[in-house]
Amino acid sequence: MIPKLNYYKEHWHVHSDxxxxxxxxxMKEALSLVGNxxxxxxTVHLAGTNGKGSTLTFLEAIAKEHGLCVGKFMSxxxxxxxxxxxxxxxxxxxAAMDKVFQQMQRAGLSGKLTDFELLTVAAFLHFSNxxxxxxxxxxxxxxxxxxxxxxxxxxxxxPSIALEHTQFLGDTLASIAHHKAGxxxxxxxxxxxxxxxxxxxxxxxxxxxxxxxxxxLGYHFSVVQTSNGECYRNNKHFYEISNLQRTMKGTHQANxxxxxxxxxxxxxxxxxxxxxxxxxxxxxxxAAILGRFEEIIPFIIVDGAHNPASVAKLVxxxxxxxxxxAITFVVGILADKDVQQILRLxxxxxxxxxxxxxxxxxxxxxxxxxxxxxxxxxxxxxxxxSFLQQQSTNKEHTIVxxxxxxxxxxxxxxxxEDA
Numbered sequence: 569m570i571p572k573l574n575y576y577k578e579h580w581h582v583h584s585d586x587x588x589x590x591x592x593x594x595m596k597e598a599l600s601l602v603g604n605x606x607x608x609x610x611t612v613h614l615a616g617t618n619g620k621g622s623t624l625t626f627l628e629a630i631a632k633e634h635g636l637c638v639g640k641f642m643s644x645x646x647x648x649x650x651x652x653x654x655x656x657x658x659x660x661x662x663a664a665m666d667k668v669f670q671q672m673q674r675a676g677l678s679g680k681l682t683d684f685e686l687l688t689v690a691a692f693l694h695f696s697n698x699x700x701x702x703x704x705x706x707x708x709x710x711x712x713x714x715x716x717x718x719x720x721x722x723x724x725x726x727p728s729i730a731l732e733h734t735q736f737l738g739d740t741l742a743s744i745a746h747h748k749a750g751x752x753x754x755x756x757x758x759x760x761x762x763x764x765x766x767x768x769x770x771x772x773x774x775x776x777x778x779x780x781x782x783x784x785l786g787y788h789f790s791v792v793q794t795s796n797g798e799c800y801r802n803n804k805h806f807y808e809i810s811n812l813q814r815t816m817k818g819t820h821q822a823n824x825x826x827x828x829x830x831x832x833x834x835x836x837x838x839x840x841x842x843x844x845x846x847x848x849x850x851x852x853x854x855a856a857i858l859g860r861f862e863e864i865i866p867f868i869i870v871d872g873a874h875n876p877a878s879v880a881k882l883v884x885x886x887x888x889x890x891x892x893x894a895i896t897f898v899v900g901i902l903a904d905k906d907v908q909q910i911l912r913l914x915x916x917x918x919x920x921x922x923x924x925x926x927x928x929x930x931x932x933x934x935x936x937x938x939x940x941x942x943x944x945x946x947x948x949x950x951x952x953x954s955f956l957q958q959q960s961t962n963k964e965h966t967i968v969x970x971x972x973x974x975x976x977x978x979x980x981x982x983x984x985e986d987a
Contacts, residue, residue, distance in 0.1 A: 712750020
């Protein structure tokens with residue numbers, strides 16, 4: 569369930585199903601009924617297992633520093649449905665959401681779509697209504713059959729590929745890659761991060777079939793650490809920018825930054841914009857994202873890591889930021905994730921775990937999680953708000969991880985209690 573979406577559905581009598589139905593037929597029919605707003609705005613499309621949100625955030629910051637009006641569609645939400653659709657960093661207002669729901673109601677979309685499809689149509693309408701210069705679109709799941717895959721973007725980005733959503737996307741890297749590569753369009757470039765060889769072959773084959781140029785991190789462009797920040801180099805555009813100072817922590821964010829800069833160079837070439845090194849430096853410094861190693865109150869960090877690949881990056885960041893320091897985890901995980909692998913990774917940096925229940929039908933019970941844990945210090949935590957406040961007072965670094973849905977609940981409740 570997407571928080572507060574039902575309010576608009578009920579208010580405007582627009583029905584949609586809270587299920588996952590991969591495929592684009594319903595989306596294309598619905599978009600046609602509302603005037604195909606997805607065709608009216610230049611776009612960048614992102615799909616991948618991890619790194620989409622961070623890459624999108626860097627790219628948004630760079631585009632805004634160059635004076636562009638930027639639309640952004642991402643999932644899942646951090647607070648509620650409004651923050652999934654943004655223009656220039658501002659969540660869609662209730663008045664603007666009412667407007668797009670009225671447009672969808674008048675077009676007869678009720679009963680034709682799933683919740684996520686309906687929200688995707690709403691995003692395209694809002695971007696068109698707002699006359700954005702560029703829209704950054706994050707695929708919800710997979711790519712090939714995802715409801716966002718109705719755009720013909722300036723450039724596509726695939727930051728990473730790992731096993732995920734195997735019940736829908738298949739249980740091999742090749743099958744996952746097939747879905748991610750589905751966002752590649754005819755003669756439109758695709759930018760890729762560090763992909764496993766099995767996955768990269770699939771992406772490369774798709775790019776060849778689509779006659780799409782492919783730009784690979786570490787080959788066509790790169791980022792290196794220097795004594796004066798990081799330095800980005802692009803072999804295609806013969807472009808280099810040094811003294812890049814990231815606010816977003818973690819060595820993996822350097823790769824996401826490089827992907828975003830590369831994508832912006834493609835956008836700039838298409839929109840006839842002269843890239844500014846000063847603007848890019850400022851954007852990289854400004855870029856920040858909720859729920860990515862975010863310290864919401866002193867010593868309390870929330871991170872959206874929820875699969876083995878992203879958890880491995882979280883562990884790497886913890887080791888870099890807090891070497892030889894005691895860490896406490898508060899963890900909740902969806903039952904359809906690779907729970908045991910996630911726990912084994914987190915146990916590399918801590919032996920002190922608290923497990924929590926949270927409001928999601930797919931969540932694994934805290935008691936069951938605790939039983940799967942190998943930690944020697946472990947317990948089920950009922951009142952995590954009071955606990956986290958006390959940990960903050962005691963200056964004990966505590967990290968909440970395992971599910972984006974848990975992160976949202978903790979973040980909302982803790983900030984309300986702390987206000």
